[in-house]
Amino acid sequence: MAFFHQICRGFSSSAVRAVVIKHVTIIGGGQMGSGIAQVAASTGHSVTLVDTSEDILKKSVKTIEGSLRRVVKKKFADKPEAGEEYVQKVLKNVSTSSDAGSAAQGTDLVLEAIVENLQVKQDLFSHLDKLAPAHTIFASNTSSLSISDIASSTSRLDRFGGLHFFNPVPMMKLVEVCGTSATSQETFDSLMNFSKELGKTPVSCKDTPGFIVNRLLVPYILEAYHLHERGHGSKEDVDIAMKLGAGYPMGPFELSDYIGLDTIKFILDGWRVMDPNNPSFAPSELLNKLVAEGKLGKKTGEGFYKYK
Numbered sequence: 203m204a205f206f207h208q209i210c211r212g213f214s215s216s217a218v219r220a221v222v223i224k225h226v227t228i229i230g231g232g233q234m235g236s237g238i239a240q241v242a243a244s245t246g247h248s249v250t251l252v253d254t255s256e257d258i259l260k261k262s263v264k265t266i267e268g269s270l271r272r273v274v275k276k277k278f279a280d281k282p283e284a285g286e287e288y289v290q291k292v293l294k295n296v297s298t299s300s301d302a303g304s305a306a307q308g309t310d311l312v313l314e315a316i317v318e319n320l321q322v323k324q325d326l327f328s329h330l331d332k333l334a335p336a337h338t339i340f341a342s343n344t345s346s347l348s349i350s351d352i353a354s355s356t357s358r359l360d361r362f363g364g365l366h367f368f369n370p371v372p373m374m375k376l377v378e379v380c381g382t383s384a385t386s387q388e389t390f391d392s393l394m395n396f397s398k399e400l401g402k403t404p405v406s407c408k409d410t411p412g413f414i415v416n417r418l419l420v421p422y423i424l425e426a427y428h429l430h431e432r433g434h435g436s437k438e439d440v441d442i443a444m445k446l447g448a449g450y451p452m453g454p455f456e457l458s459d460y461i462g463l464d465t466i467k468f469i470l471d472g473w474r475v476m477d478p479n480n481p482s483f484a485p486s487e488l489l490n491k492l493v494a495e496g497k498l499g500k501k502t503g504e505g506f507y508k509y510k
């Protein structure tokens with residue numbers, strides 16, 4: 203558990219001044235990447251959204267458009283034309299690319315929201331480190347991987363931090379901003395300012411597993427799986443109990459389907475490697491079975507529950 207005891211943000215001297223983030227390149231156009239792109243574009247930032255194929259990117263833009271329409275339905279309830287104008291104006295701020303390398307060449311911030319896998323994230327940043335301008339800040343939206351470990355694949359340790367958004371990004375107000383022991387004060391300030399510009403409330407957190415929210419949420423969700431697997435409560439009753447008894451907007455099974463079961467499995471597998479003897483992090487057979495069957499939650503139409 204060396205990671206748990208890691209020394210966190212103590213600022214090193216930086217070669218760069220605080221960067222005002224005007225253009226952001228977001229890698230990964232899934233649930234999180236498209237949500238972050240939407241919010242950044244809505245707050246006047248130029249956004250390039252990157253994914254592995256044009257087909258995925260088309261879906262991402264459709265998701266952004268759908269979510270914007272939900273926003274304008276309320277924001278412009280009495281003025282549908284102004285609402286449509288707003289949607290088009292925001293969409294103009296978003297361009298797409300399937301070439302991460304070229305997208306990183308003229309940007310102030312590269313924010314990664316790809317699969318929750320350390321090696322894949324390191325490979326991406328190591329590649330982009332050679333192509334992005336010197337002033338460009340790199341950040342990861344990882345749920346619980348070590349920011350220092352991801353940053354170690356680059357030579358810009360002072361310009362690297364964690365920027366952890368919550369799902370659904372347009373609705374959730376929090377961003378966890380994480381600096382490592384090598385993150386410069388200027389970089390940290392830039393990330394805090396960027397989060398505020400997005401209309402979010404940032405909190406400062408240490409580079410420890412799960413930061414603040416997931417350090418508490420992971421054991422809670424996993425215990426819900428184990429409780430159900432022991433036969434101590436149906437999924438439905440557990441969800442109802444936590445909504446009506448603890449005031450949560452979603453129960454743990456509903457929330458898991460909303461997050462994505464593949465992402466949850468990636469998080470839990472990584473967590474177990476960090477803390478192998480902790481019985482709280484024992485695998486869930488039910489989760490593993492659903493993921494093996496491709497039932498990844500709402501995004502695939504079935505997870506713990508069926509959708510459609």
Ligand SMILES: CCCCCCC[C@H](O)CC(=O)SCCNC(=O)CCNC(=O)[C@H](O)C(C)(C)COP(=O)([O-])OP(=O)([O-])OC[C@H]1O[C@@H](n2cnc3c(N)ncnc32)[C@H](O)[C@@H]1OP(=O)([O-])[O-]
Pocket residue numbers: 269270272273275276344345346367368369370371372373374416419420421423424451452457461466469470
């Ligand atoms: C074991 C491992 C676990 C760790 C996992 C870690 C994951 C990660 O790192 C951390 C997280 O994110 S943790 C996860 C953290 N997240 C949570 O904990 C989330 C918990 N859930 C919630 O807070 C609420 O259920 C929601 C806000 C999702 C929905 O609100 P609701 O009231 O229950 O139900 P509603 O009727 O559907 O929606 C009402 C209205 O909201 C609006 N709107 C909604 N989505 C929108 C979107 N995408 N776009 C735009 N707008 C959107 C819209 O106006 C809609 O009205 P409409 O007329 O239908 O258009």
Ligand SMILES: NC(=O)c1ccc[n+]([C@@H]2O[C@H](COP(=O)([O-])OP(=O)(O)OC[C@H]3O[C@@H](n4cnc5c(N)ncnc54)[C@H](O)[C@@H]3O)[C@@H](O)[C@H]2O)c1
Pocket residue numbers: 229230231232233234235252253254258302314315316317318319322326343344345346366367368369460461462465
């Ligand atoms: N789902 C959540 O609730 C949530 C919340 C906060 C943080 N996160 C974190 O955000 C990240 C993304 O999660 P998500 O739920 O958006 O996943 P997702 O599966 O919805 O999307 C991931 C996207 O990344 C793309 N991708 C994968 N490898 C890529 C690469 N090398 N280059 C470009 N694109 C690539 C995939 O095609 C996919 O579209 C993960 O690190 C996750 O832990 C997730």
